Amino acid sequence: MESIAQLLGSSYYIQAVPTYLAMRCSDRKTNGRDCSICADVCPVGIYPVGKRKRPDWTNCLKCGICSATCPDRCLTPPAPRVDNFLIAVGKSGEMSIACAEDSAVMSLGVSCLAAVSWEQMAYAALTKGLVISLNACDSCPRENFKALIRENLDKLRFFLGDELFSRKVTVLEHGAPYEPTDTGMSRRELFNIFKNLPLDKAIRALPEAPSQSSDAGLFYRAMLRDAVQALADQAEKAPADREGKKPEKPRFRMRLPVFSDKCFNCNTCTFTCPQKALKILQQGEYLIPTVEAWRCNGCEICVRSCRFHALDGLAPMRITTLGRVALRRIKAYPCASCGKPRPADAEEGLCSSCLARTRAERNRKKQEEMRAKQKAEREAAAAREAAEKEAAEKAAAEAAALEAGAGAETASAAAHEAAVKAD
Numbered sequence: 001m002e003s004i005a006q007l008l009g010s011s012y013y014i015q016a017v018p019t020y021l022a023m024r025c026s027d028r029k030t031n032g033r034d035c036s037i038c039a040d041v042c043p044v045g046i047y048p049v050g051k052r053k054r055p056d057w058t059n060c061l062k063c064g065i066c067s068a069t070c071p072d073r074c075l076t077p078p079a080p081r082v083d084n085f086l087i088a089v090g091k092s093g094e095m096s097i098a099c100a101e102d103s104a105v106m107s108l109g110v111s112c113l114a115a116v117s118w119e120q121m122a123y124a125a126l127t128k129g130l131v132i133s134l135n136a137c138d139s140c141p142r143e144n145f146k147a148l149i150r151e152n153l154d155k156l157r158f159f160l161g162d163e164l165f166s167r168k169v170t171v172l173e174h175g176a177p178y179e180p181t182d183t184g185m186s187r188r189e190l191f192n193i194f195k196n197l198p199l200d201k202a203i204r205a206l207p208e209a210p211s212q213s214s215d216a217g218l219f220y221r222a223m224l225r226d227a228v229q230a231l232a233d234q235a236e237k238a239p240a241d242r243e244g245k246k247p248e249k250p251r252f253r254m255r256l257p258v259f260s261d262k263c264f265n266c267n268t269c270t271f272t273c274p275q276k277a278l279k280i281l282q283q284g285e286y287l288i289p290t291v292e293a294w295r296c297n298g299c300e301i302c303v304r305s306c307r308f309h310a311l312d313g314l315a316p317m318r319i320t321t322l323g324r325v326a327l328r329r330i331k332a333y334p335c336a337s338c339g340k341p342r343p344a345d346a347e348e349g350l351c352s353s354c355l356a357r358t359r360a361e362r363n364r365k366k367q368e369e370m371r372a373k374q375k376a377e378r379e380a381a382a383a384r385e386a387a388e389k390e391a392a393e394k395a396a397a398e399a400a401a402l403e404a405g406a407g408a409e410t411a412s413a414a415a416h417e418a419a420v421k422a423d
Helices: 004-011 037-041 065-069 079-090 118-127 135-139 143-160 162-168 187-195 200-205 213-237 268-272 301-305 352-422
Strands: 095-099 108-110 130-133 169-172 252-259 278-283 286-292 311-319 324-326
Touching (some): 004 079, 004 200, 037 143, 079 200, 095 118, 118 213, 143 162, 143 169, 268 301, 301 311
């Protein structure tokens, strides 16, 4: 059986050091003007600022802070950190997390809590329950990292909701003690950890292997997606109560794009989305904009790229799945020529392609008519010129004939006069 590290490298494209997945980076879509968080948080400064980052992994500490804070998840988490997280997932009891400076014994120790993404926290909270200790943060001088930790906790609370957050998450602050609920481990678990072999629970926690390496940065999001789906399936299979009501599927909050009725499936947003999260389906007379929630990171590039202002930004939505979510049902207006969707107020009821072709055809006909008119004018001018030339030649011939006749009469008169004189 492959070890966790071997599985991560062979099936999930996760290596010892992070990998920069350029095609997922929204910073490339904005020519290096939008985001520099990886360069801001890296303790050793391996990330240059700009569109083409080209990190130097030689001095990488494998701390995982960059991959945990990257909003686009275009940096894969380092394999050692993933391995430790999966082993902690396989342990019994709730997951407890603290940084290396914390004196409490936790199931997962990290160099800094900023290296734990909100998706990891959410997965642990939903599947095991989460205890996260901020006791060591009081004396930590790194204010930027403390801000990142608070931001991740805010994202976690937003995703879970206040009620579920209070039930599933415990935050220890200002020296609050920690007493683990269950630290026992089976002999098999101890043996597997000692031999560095995969734990059964850790293997089961692995998400479906991505079809392409560009999705490797979404490893923890894929784990969270599967956990949410498992909860939904559990609620679906649960027996009904005495009143015949089945338990509702748990709902979670995410900020997703808001489509308006102006959308007509021009596909600009689907092409520009660096996460490939958007897709617009057509069902009969309606368009259904959809988003794969686990991919969407709220970069708003789709909003800025829409030329028709058909997206009204992002808004919190309560969803039961992190898979594909239908966002709206929009009336589709077919093009009068080709039948494809077009804007409701489209000129002449045509889509942009057909309108361009129609205008081009009109321009071609106008040009042909103009050329025919110019040709007719040239032919008429040539005919007039020929007629004028013929008339001039005829007049010249008549003048010549008259002159010749006059000359003959003069000669005859002279001959007659000469004959008279001779007589």
